[in-house]
Amino acid sequence: MRRSEFRVQYTMPIQWGDMDAIGHVNNVTFFRYIETGRVQYGMALQAAFPDIAWTGVVGDIQCRYHQQLRFPADIDIAVRISRLGQRSYDFTTGIFLHGSEELIASSVGRMVCFDHETQRSIPLSPAARAAIFEFEVVPPEQ
Numbered sequence: 087m088r089r090s091e092f093r094v095q096y097t098m099p100i101q102w103g104d105m106d107a108i109g110h111v112n113n114v115t116f117f118r119y120i121e122t123g124r125v126q127y128g129m130a131l132q133a134a135f136p137d138i139a140w141t142g143v144v145g146d147i148q149c150r151y152h153q154q155l156r157f158p159a160d161i162d163i164a165v166r167i168s169r170l171g172q173r174s175y176d177f178t179t180g181i182f183l184h185g186s187e188e189l190i191a192s193s194v195g196r197m198v199c200f201d202h203e204t205q206r207s208i209p210l211s212p213a214a215r216a217a218i219f220e221f222e223v224v225p226p227e228q
Contacts, residue, residue: 087180087192091224092164096126097184100159110154117149120179120193123163127177135217141208142197145174149193160184167218169227173207174198175218176226 089095098119106112128140155161162182169176179193201208219225 087178087189089162089164089180089182089187092166092180093221093223094123094127094130094166095162095164096123097160097162098122100155100157100161102157105157110156113149113151116151116181116191116193117147119161119163119181119191120147120149120177120195123165123179123181124177124195126163127165127167131217131221134221138211138213138217140214141200141202142175143200145196145198147193147195149191151191152189155181155183155190161190166222166224167226168194168224170210170215170218171228173209175210 100111104111104115132138132140160183162184164180164182166178167175168178174196177193177195177197179195180189181191181193182189199208199210200206
């Protein structure tokens with residue numbers, strides 16, 4: 087995983103309260119970082135393609151820890167859509183030590199396209215699919 091694969095990268099500081107009794111960032115906190123990256127990605131995509139409706143719910147998420155992270159530090163959360171399905175898409179996230187290629191954690195999460203009114207999955211629209219392909223540095227798998 088290289089930072090150059092990601093168009094969306096968001097820098098944020100580690101907070102003192104992110105740590106646990108062991109003195110490193112708690113494993114659960116990484117899921118908040120991943121969520122923050124996913125939201126930043128959505129905002130960037132919406133800004134680039136304001137006429138396309140985006141919707142989804144988390145269907146699955148995993149996090150792999152490559153090394154410990156301690157306060158004080160800044161991290162760069164890099165996010166991309168790495169796979170497009172018919173009714174879902176995968177976010178790949180890399181959490182890097184700020185300004186470096188040092189990978190702290192990585193994640194793949196599956197988002198399910200979802201209609202909140204009917205409470206059912208829906209197909210990813212052709213317009214959304216085309217926008218994602220245009221937006222991404224590395225074309226998503228299909």
